[in-house]
Amino acid sequence: AQSVTQLGSHVSVSEGALVLLRCNYSSSVPPYLFWYVQYPNQGLQLLLKYTSAATLVKGINGFEAEFKKSETSFHLTKPSAHMSDAAEYFCAVGGTGFQKLVFGTGTRLLVSP
């Protein structure tokens, strides 16, 4: 079975500050890990993914995430927040063999001027 825990339902940062959104996973098979972003009134957009290649993954909009097997974590970071980053962020875990994606509960990122 697979599961994802996102710590913090809301994260608030100032514009220009570091963004850190936490994700821990549990998986009985080598995981594929994903971060998606959902802007208001829109669907989910893929930010980045880990599929057993490089452990540091770079995505769109300046985001990156590092896969740490020893910590079962896949935290999302961005060095400098922008107002346009305000959105809901979902971490998800999947696996090989067409396993379904399991989503975390989401973290709402608030960016203040």
Add this chain to the structure above:
Amino acid sequence: SAVISQKPSRDICQRGTSLTIQCQVDSQVTMMFWYRQQPGQSLTLIATANQGSEATYESGFVIDKFPISRPNLTFSTLTVSNMSPEDSSIYLCSSRGQGDNEETQYFGPGTRLLVL
């Protein structure tokens, strides 16, 4: 990546009625998925739809309430039957990518449903 469109984008329906949501993918895909996102919540998988076979439903979801069609490799529909206010949600369609992106799911913009 796959480009996915959904119709309608939003609707307001009366309880007891049914709504059919359409999902179109810009390429042929084996697996399509339907998710529900209740207000302020995460995504819950309703069912997986493979072309040419019955959809596979997750625990808590039944075919009578959420019948799914998958007539070809680019199209699927989800019907929300005999609606109640508890069915007010965003319904999202997704599909897997192709080739090197096969493990990735891509999502449509969602259908925002309000049941009165």
